[in-house]
Amino acid sequence: MSTTVLDMLSAISGVLPALDDGSLRLSYADVQRSVAAERRWFQSMKVRRCALLAENSARWILSDLALLASEAVNVPLLPSFSHEHVAQVLEDAGIEWILTDAGERVTREHPAFSYVATSHRTGLALLRRDDSPVGSGAWPKGISKITYAPGSPGVSLKHNAVQSVTDSLVAEIAGLGVQTHLCLLPLADLLENIVGVYVPLTMGAKVVVRPRHTMGINNVSLKLPLLLQAIDTASPDSMIVTRELLRALVDAVRDGWRAPESLKFIAVGGPVSAELFQEARHAGLPHPNAEVRTVDLGAIDAGRFVYLRGPVTQIG
Template sequence: MNNIVEFLGQTAQAFPTVNAVEDGQQHLNYQQLAQRVEALGNWLQQQQVACVALHGGNSIDWVIVDLACHAANIVCLPLPLFFTPQQIRSCLEQAGAELLLSEELLLPGQCKLDLDEALPGVVAWPLPERFHCWELPFNSTEQLPEGTKKITFTSGSTGSPKGVCLSRDHQWRVAQSLADAIAIAHPKHLCLLPLSTLLENIAGVYSPLLCGGTVVIPTDAQRGMLGSSNLDSPRLLQCIAEVKPHSMILIPQLLRLLVAACQQGWQAPPSLKFVAVGGGRVDPQLLNNARQLGLPVYEGYGLSECGSVVALNTPTTSYIGAAGKILPHCQVRIEKQEVVVSGACHLGYAGDADSWYPNEVYTGDLGHCDADWLFIDGRRKHLLISSFGRNISPEWVESVLMSEPLLNQCVVVGDDKPYLCALLSASSIVQDQQIADWIKTANSQLPDYAQIRQWLRLNDKQLLPYMTANGRLQRARLLQAFETQIDTLYQSNPLSN
């Protein structure tokens, strides 16, 4: 994708009546989108900057800025809204960002950045009302590998942001590979995840645009998102029903919510053709339940270092229990049980020259391949070894516990311990006895060494500081924060609860 403006213009000629993007306030057809992207791209070039940081909620304007960076051959650095000011400053410094666009006027001060007022002349560019704009005292020249056009930061298990550098070609190759695999002409895609999440950015925006589709971008409030982990379930369900999309991307928690809603009588719109679920292992039983309830759900696998998606189940090629069929833009091999990906490698990490230009990505995930199908068996660095010498993947036990939509979050612990315990959360309407009964049922599906003997109930607010943008709990930080409570679980009767 060398010229995004030219591509949008060609699509406008082919499909003049199709809206490219919609939100609750406006809609743009492909020609209008091309004009907005070109205008902003020209303005960005005039600023003579190499890296633009983008901090804002889901909106058409967010997409315009992202595409304008492509058009201007400028690095785009999306910043997750849930990042702390300290994390945001770290991202800006690592990437050497030279321009900051944010909806929050007080953000520079919160990040302890002494910046001048917004750039003069900013009223002349297409987005004067939503974004404030500041020049930054950083430089990306020596911070980034050559060819970087997108930096996606992930907090990882330690909470320290790490910037994955991607080329423009890599992003669009993944998007095209997904478009070919999903094969829905002119899809209407509903963006439920934050656009700063690479998966939604590539699979939810770029891929539908390549197919001449429509990207629907509701605000956080419109789609029922209250912060990074709170959810207004009725509003989310109403949003889906009103938009009537062809496709969506879910994290496992959202899938459990939809399954629970269907079990209570809610019906997904018949327009739905493809619902991808990623961001964590999904229990095959939950997928089966979803499909029996009329949800066309398909599991996928990927990571930021590979441009998001590596393998995917689709309506024409689906294998429940598999992470997906390996997509044609990449190759996968197994080395000492670890999944290793080539052909779709990031350029390295921002500010870490020793990591630049890898030929392969060692994912840290354990897996195996059967023909073109990829199966994920666990994660090497999260492997628990009990005091009885049993190797246990906590994600395996967690997926069983999360296979019914009773729990919101669950983390299994027990490294060097005689049995497993769980830290978990559930809606306030769920009683402790319901949780105890469900754990007993889940334990019946597990061998004795993998059963949960003790559990600690936390509320979602307590877990919020340890969540990533994809809804994953940062295991290492969580275990450190609740170390005392976990120790108490191993000092009491393991048969209680």
């Protein structure tokens, strides 16, 4: 998949905006150069099996694309994972390297890893395991990612499976005119990683990504005014939300908030009750008169997600 994704990116006008995290604003040409340089760095360091542990940012996306391009196995870790859960994943996946924005904390909590270098392009620290990992053994060829969810075993994804899902979703939403996607879920979440990054970037859209706490989103509570302000400021064409975030947006509409007119496409991760689904549609999130149809994307096991737009697409 790595060459295919890079080919798609290289076919897009380099002057178009690609990533915006508030600190870094990168064009497609910037992304292409950074990913190519980071790929060469990974290959020179012989990075083959790497965990990516960092907050949402443009540098997370650049690292992810570079790992994909170098055909290394990437194991994205949710920032919400506990120390014990991270340790379990590192052993289970046989992780040799870690890319992180919290190098000192990670080496302190996981002393088997030590600091090697800092990326000149992303600022993320590269850590290496001092001993041989005991987990996973030999993986099948062609593995692109291994994703973990709390309480669940790792799910391995081959390059062609990720590519197949990306291609299917691009074909599904290409006619909607999506120009800006706002990332609300952690980038380590497979749904945001593929639907929120690979799909818009292969269509020439811009990905707006901010640290989630700056938008009032954390693992304990939601500061709704900050979230609504972030949505209003970005004026996105597409977003991905959890069931809980969708409920909060429906309630906000009832309290007088209006979603940006630009919003064409909302994906909801996980099962959604028929009641909440109808409430969202009646609230105009984002299209009250949509139809429902089903699309089979069985190449990937990421749970069930629902698209709200005319027509509404239910996948799963």
